[in-house]
Amino acid sequence: MARSTAATTRRATGTPSVPARKARPAAAPAASANLLDRKLWALAGQLNGGVSVLALTGAWLDWASHLAVSPGRRMDLATLAFSQAMQLAADGGPFGPCGEAREGDRRFRDPAWDRWPYRQFACTHRAAEAWWEAATRGVHGVSPQSAAMVDFAARQILDFWSPSNFMATNPEVMQKAVATGGQSLVEGFRHWLEDARITATGATAAGAEAFRVGETVAVTPGKVVARTPLAEIIQYAPATPAVHAEPVVIVPAWIMKYYILDLRPENSLVRHLVAQGFTVFVVSWKNPTEADRDVAFDQYRTEGAMAAIAAATRITGSPRVHAVGYCLGGTLMAITAAAMARDGDTRLASLTLLAALTDFHEAGELRLFISDSQLALLEDMMEERGYLEGPRMMGTFNLLRANDLIWSRMVREYMMGERRRLFDIMAWSQDGTRMPARMHAHYLRSLYLANDLAEGRFTVEGRTIALQDIRVPLFVLGAEWDHIAPWRAVYKLHLSLDTPVTFALTNGGHNQGVVSPPGTSGRVHRIGTREDGDPHLDADAWFAAHDPVEGSWWMSWGDWLNRTSTAPMRPPPPLGDAAAGYPALDEAPGTYVRG
Template sequence: MEHAGKLPPAEAVPAKSAVQHSAIDRAFHATLGSLTGGLSPMGLATAWFDWAVHLAGSPAKQAELHERAVANAARAVQAAVSCSLAPEGGACPEMAADKRFRDEEWHRYPHNLFAQWFLLTEDWWNSATSRVEGVAPRHAHMTNFAARQTLDMMAPSNFAATNPVVLDRTRVERGANLVRGARNWLEDFARYAEDAPPDTGDFKVGETLAVTPGDVVHRNRLIELIRYRPTTKKVQAEPLLIVPAWIMKYYILDLSAHNSMVRHLVDQGFEVYMISWRNPGAEDAELSMEDYVRLGVIEALDTITRAVPGARVHAAGYCLGGTLLSIAAALLGREGDDRLASLTLLAAQVDFTEAGEITLFIDDSQVAFLEDIMADQGYLKSDQMAGAFQMLRSNDLIWSRTIREYLLGERGGMNDLMAWNADATRMPARMHSEYLRHLFLENRLALGQYRIGGRAVSLEDVTLPVFAVGTEKDHVAPWHSAWKVNHFFDGPRTFVLTSGGHNAGIVSEPGHPRRQYRIGEVHGHAADADLWRAAHAPVEGSWWLAWVDWLRARSTQERPAVGEALPSLDAAPGRYVFG
């Protein structure tokens, strides 16, 4: 008999019910993700709560913020007087340093006052979300970033009524600029609603972009391998395989004729092979990171080996393509396979502990949120990933474009790099989840715990000569993070720090104005990045020339550029690039 008051044992929740609840969560998160650009509001809420609770429990920080508020209020009152008395010169140093307010029109009253009040508000919120004792460092960065994003959205430069440049233009054109801006907005909205490709003007793949002559010599469900036709009578004995990132179309390295890295290499006597990744669909949801290693890098290497038996291969990887190439090189090193002759890593990372502000969008909450979105559609849409990268430089990539196209009514001029950037790709669900969890969150590659074929691979097994490139203004793979490749490889290492950002720093052709780079060997795994930088003077020009010399110094001889060992399946740029 049951004792009085004793509850019966709880019944286990049926597995079917758990599955149903999981499906409900996935559907809810997928719907929510369509409204938030794929960003998890739960992760931001957690960070905000951490900050708010610790700020509430810190009277010293509250006193500091009160003092700053009083000081800024005094400066605001002073600005109200000085700006009205000096209408043509009421610009503070902060205004001059902020490119949103550099135009002469901002020196007029009351717009100089609006700008200074905004900058004082920005200063207070930056202090409020910084150095709050007890807040987790990651949560502190997230709240500070969120505050900056919110304020950037509210800047007086973003509104027609408070932007003097827009007001002057509207007065001169009698509102025609706003009519054009409305038309631009409607065109963009219609294109977004229809999921139509962006208008890239005269820049078309296969016509003005990606036009270096070549042939698709291998195709599987994931890649096309393009062999570019030699332009010299002799080529270096060792072919060069280029592995681009799968989150972008390969032709960032084969843009127009004047800035194509591929064309430059071919003209310098290299036999170049390029991987072109297939843009995945829902049917590719189960493709894994290991599939990308084996069907991508390893199968491309096997194909080149059949074409040039006995020859070793130089390999270069750009961005995440460099990370993937590093994994493949570690796999080859583990297996005792010596087909690679050297390794070039362009703005690539193998240690993700300091991967820049993009890590603010990658935590357990965010990854779980994305996994639910991808489970619903089988892949991550390009715009869901692009939103995070745009927010890293919101003033340049979002708000300045909004002002130019929708308030001033000017369509920005298209160039080849912008056309490529608009040609976005998707991510298969399983691969993207593994990439975020195993590389970003758990940093398994750097820890020697990343598994291929059920066994861990180690970067220390890579004893090849390494040529690594970082870019000074990189917001995707900060150069200090790219520098960390020097902590893992055991072979001779050469590092290059070039001017420019993640894309423009790599697409840095000879003759490009105002380009410079630093280059030197790296000695010891514990070498300090900033000390290395201080010890190497900048060199004017393109780092491409130094890379070509480095590759030649590690090549054995030349051979005739004749013969077609592999049949052509299609002319370059192939089919997958249009996916």
């Protein structure tokens, strides 16, 4: 039976099968002290929510000690505090009705906050936020990392103590309670109990049953045509009588399930591409278990990206493919493309990167969670189970937008009794995956911490790769409000390439900016191409030089794919090709997506 399975894997991928993973050796007695340390660190991580207290303490000491020996800066802060206090005492606030909000902050916009005493509550809170923002900036000698960590921690504390989070100091909550005779509070408590049960039992969220994989989402017709230990390769059925010669191969992130790109028929990027006459292949990643703790980062390249390229070229007969990578899958595809260019592999016709980082030096506030201390803690936590749980990673992402994703939701659902309507992207975001310990540690240390890819130290099969070796045309997408892959960091790929780059910037965030079907109201994007030899523009200069274009970036990308495809169109290829070693194994969306 094992021999049959291995043979099937070889035929499905077109590559040698992966040998069985060896059991991990037991810890040596001499390492018992180290083992004890790691157990204690893992326990501390569980108690602290995965945050390294030592890293945070070090940042605070850096900031506090430099501030302590800066009497001029302390005097400035004291003067600012006194000025704020005088203005608050005089007219209730130095700015507008509730102070000047941070971008995207909607907590105090309701007119109810303009009345006494709620105006004072809001303006005092805003003044405290402004003071702490000033206090963590401009302290001579403090490292930028320490200053950013202290600022982030102060914001988390202030966000928690916001007057909007407490019934007695939130006029919207009080008005709703009076208007409903207290029913809103009863409904809110019921919502809290329901969510507590879901958290304790691991049940699906209320409303998620409307988004069932293979029934209401991920329903574009297709077949699983290859399966490896880490990925299923899905080929989608044609929707046009003729198709472009080069197929599109999509490599999504394995942080979440692939079907963000194939949600409902109305907003499925896969269905849109098929309707435009492209043959589409997508990698559907396996959800790792403890047995996969030793899976390496490079196995995602060989068992996912390269396996999909092999399947696409063999089934369609095309010598080249349009490769697409989304988020972490985009980082992987950039690495894959650089390794292929180094090795003389010419199977790429173009490369598209969607909200993907290749230079991690300015990767936004996620970098605050990346330090040697923080990663040591995370590695010890992963050692316990062999993987990082999906909810813990989503919790980190939510902290970056705590007001919108945590506190505002709690106020609306638990105090005002207004249950948010679950839609497809929200349901998908709760269908999380795990990250293998070895892969995730390598990814964070080599890419986020050391920035090896951008700085030319990243190795594939023992040899370094260089992004400059990529010579195919690139389409790169950033999203204006992306807090996971900030668009200015995505844009820095221009500095690493000597090939034409078409850069598009869409409004929206990391997911909703990408899932942007034509006809969606309010969608705009900017787009421009830098040809090889053109002078470099920094991100802000590029933004100023390109006017917004109404509509979805999908249409502009489709035009770009058409220009980089060869003519003429040809009859669609079969779904799978048993003679070529790629028989149709299952109906899409396959089995891995259900794990």
